[in-house]
Amino acid sequence: MPNTYKKVMLVAIAASVLAGCSSNGNSESSVKPSSSSSPSPSSSSTASPASAEASKEAPTTLKLAVIEMYPGVSFDNKTTHYIEEKTNTKLEITAIPGADFENKLQIMLASGDKPDIIQLGTDALEMKFTKSGLLLPLNASFDKTPNLQKFGEDGIWDAMKHSDGNVYAIPIRGSAIDNIPIYRKDWLDKLGLKVPTTIDEYYAVADAFSNKDPDGNGKKDTYALSGWTANGGFDLSTSDQVFGAYGTLPNSWLLQDGKLVWGSIVPGALDALKFLNKMYKGKMIDPEFVTDNSARFKDKVLKGVIGAPVYRYFLMDSSNLNNYYEPLKQNNPNAEFVEGGILKGPGDSVGFRMLTRRGWLKTAVLNSSPHVDAALRVLDFLASDEGNKYMNYGEEGVDYKVEGDLLTKTITDDQMKQEGIGQLRLAFNALYDQTSPRYRELFDYAHKIGYKDPADGLVVENNTKQVELDQYTGQQYVKMIMSDGPIDNMFADYVAEWKKRGGDALTQAFNDAYQEKNKQ
Amino acid sequence: METVHTYKREEPATKRSSRLHPIYKDRHLYLMLLPGLLFFIIFKYVPLYGIVIAFQDYDIFRGIRESEWVGWDTFKEVFAYSDFWVIFGNTLQISVYKILFGFPAPIVVALLLNELGNRYFKKYVQTILYLPHFISWVVISGIVLTIMSPTNGVLSIVYEWFGMEPKNLLADPTAFRIILVASDIWKDLGWGTIIYLAALTQVDPSLYEAATVDGASKWRQTWHITLPGIRNVIVLLLILRIGLLMNAGFEQILVMQNSAVLEVSEILDTFVFKFGLQQGNYSFATAVGLFNSLIALVLILGAQWISKKFGEEGLM
């Protein structure tokens, strides 16, 4: 590892030392002295062998560069101290605001700052870092970190595995999860309709929702479907039920005869686009489906403009996770959503796309860290049931109570933030104990009707090509949905151009990676 | 009556100074320049070595010294991108429209503000005109979306009056360009006037008195006194604006563009953001940046040359 770059100035840059962690920037000098006399405060009884071993030494100082989960909340709180105590470490945490998170991380690293533990967001960055040999293979020391090993046993490590067979990052999965088809139940009831099960029934419901005044205000102001745009790219997931009925999912890989095929270019996609085009002409799709952003889309669902999209099932959860349920009821007390299933189409239908198992955020240990053992100890502890539970809910009897099957928080969200619960998500797995039974039912249901992406976890080197092709697909799809005339030729041109722009090469690369991975 | 011509610069021929070496004579002026020059050297020239990133396969951990050299490969990759020239064309087109309509607008408004007699009215109007400048594009674009909404916006009401079917103009390529230019003017028109208002204070009021005595109309006064009085500033700002031709409005376009209008609204800056910075590809971003800088240099020198041809002093 050619890491001779600018080692001289390490002392100058103390990573953000948040109150509580002593603001002593020269942490490099405090390499674990084994002859320390002070007894460790650790009283862990359930922790892994690694942390038990550690209890005889003085705390190791670890530097962390993580995404700032709670803006402006200091890390000098009981949760951080709890982790420090349990793992016999001292954590010096730089919390990077979400905006420009990866940018700042890279600039810090480029200037010679080398934390022990970092977090990153995109697969692109993970690939870049592993290519430079920066990250520590976590699986190499799984024997020392049993909890971490267990953390990903149900397939997560498979998804995280690189072509060299190593796992370099722990995926963090939050509470924002998969989507399912939802329908306004009060509208269905009013119009005397049932939750659709076939694509034809869906059309009838969509037509009624849009053109038969389900909200009874005498105005044409409701639609079945809409969508949104982020960074100039169109999000296709809100109409997954239509594509699924025609046996495909756009911008997703399908497995056909043992080979990966891109879901946007298969013939079924054309049929789905024709269907959407017909819906658009029939005023069942909001004309703003391409210009709205995600906030406006959410607002329209909550305010009763959109009635039959694929969207978050938080809407049906009275525990108001992520603030969906209450605003909906506030605007219209009668509003109620109900879940639907996979629509039966002309052929084999496909389920609903789920979020990648690779998480929205990842934690990794730097190869250059002088305290690899301590870093793994922290991650292992947070991956343990004890650590994860504490990160989710805090201290039993103080921050939450358990009544039968249901766990109830006894503190407010704000107190939760101040106590640092959920602040340091290094190996975090969302638990849903506190949510309503209804929510857990939906959670299970979503996994039942979810589409298992055969390519999840496959990462190819040239990520930029994928971005380019997805952007191009969004453009062409929107044109076809809004087209006045027939779209068969447009679709044929699109497929040809997609292939020409590198789609074929990308498909090949993914198939190679797929074969490679399945061999293992 | 005095006129501006009286103040034309005359080369001073003081005997005292001619005895000294000009550099020694101006030593205090150089001393004044020193802190500024140090600033430029430390914060602008020292980091300039970063330009070589464009010619490397830059790896942040190896740094510039150890990253692999790839010559012009990154540039080739940039130019080979399927839509590169479309994007380049969009950048120019949007920028030219913005200059054509957005550049004269603050001048006109500044001249009109200058005519306002009531000082209090003027003061409040000015403050209000500046307001949109302080609101970020994210918020402004939300407001534009709301106004333009074919379902519940102002525009849908207007369409209804005329008994027409509302259209989503933000998804219409031609209309989108107009909206980009118009909302840009909306946001920065007032803020753009401040330099001109400052320039107007430099115009000699006695010229107006003379003109009024001569019976010249307001219009003629503006044309023959006011505009020539601020001409230098206008030319300078125009040259600088032309130099910024490659910056067609990154923030605005990133938050306003959508898939339906992407082919007319993708500009170099949004392209670099999506395919360079967001992918952590600094070489890519630096290469496009360097390309932009070279074009800006050519444009500025060109504009400067033309302004000299017209007898203006241009940049300085």
Added chain:
Amino acid sequence: MNRTRRMRFSVLFLYLFFILTGIVMLYPFWYVLMFSLSDPLRASVNKLNLYPSHFSLSTYKYVLTQPFLYTGFKNTIIVTVFGTLISMLLTIGCAYPLSKESLRGRKFLFSLIFFTMLFNGGLIPTYIVIKQLHMIDSLWALMVPSAVSVYNMLIMIKFYKGIPSELIESAKMDGAGDWYVLLRIVVPLSGAVNATIGLIYAVSRWNEFLPGVLYINDQSKRVLQVVLNGMLREDSLANQPGLQDLASSPESIKMAAVVISIVPILAVYPYLQKYFVKGMLLGSVKG
């Protein structure tokens, strides 16, 4: 007779024009203000928000009790006041000598400075320079590295050149040095441009966000925009589906944050108005 009527008509037209333009220009701020005064659960991004929907001050209560809001204000005020001062000193220091055509090497120095307007080394090398100067986690990093804008400097040079050379030459005849001329003649006579450029610097310091993220790690040294951005979360990461739970702060809270960040800087403007007096410069020549 005809003429005065035409005049009166044009004056009327002028006022009418500014009233209409004023309404159009006021709307974005009005929208933000009304939105921020709405009940977070009822407010809607899809409404014109001409008035608050279910008036409520809860958004302000939320924003004003955020941790680090007041330190953010304090830091931003320090950066704005001292940063603008530094910027003005350096800019004037460059602009005045460069406005003198007799200065030897003027073209060269000018080109040297102008070049930096077009070419820059990028984020990483700049960060490394700032780091080597031990400015990371110091407010200096927000004031010094971007102190001089060549654009502003060029404008200033242009104005300084407009100062009649007789004034300067006659002062020099009386034995005044360059410092005296700069401080007693040039600067006082260019009140309007100094106020304008000062305002431009102050506003950009006030609004600056990225340096505050890049160069400051310590939460207690964060500037207002960074503190508020925690509430805004309009970043690209938040657009990814999994990050929705980071982006869930209600829109009306964002609007309150916008109002809170705008009002103080707006309050400064009227105080600068007195420098915009017509003909101040030439009046002094005759006087």
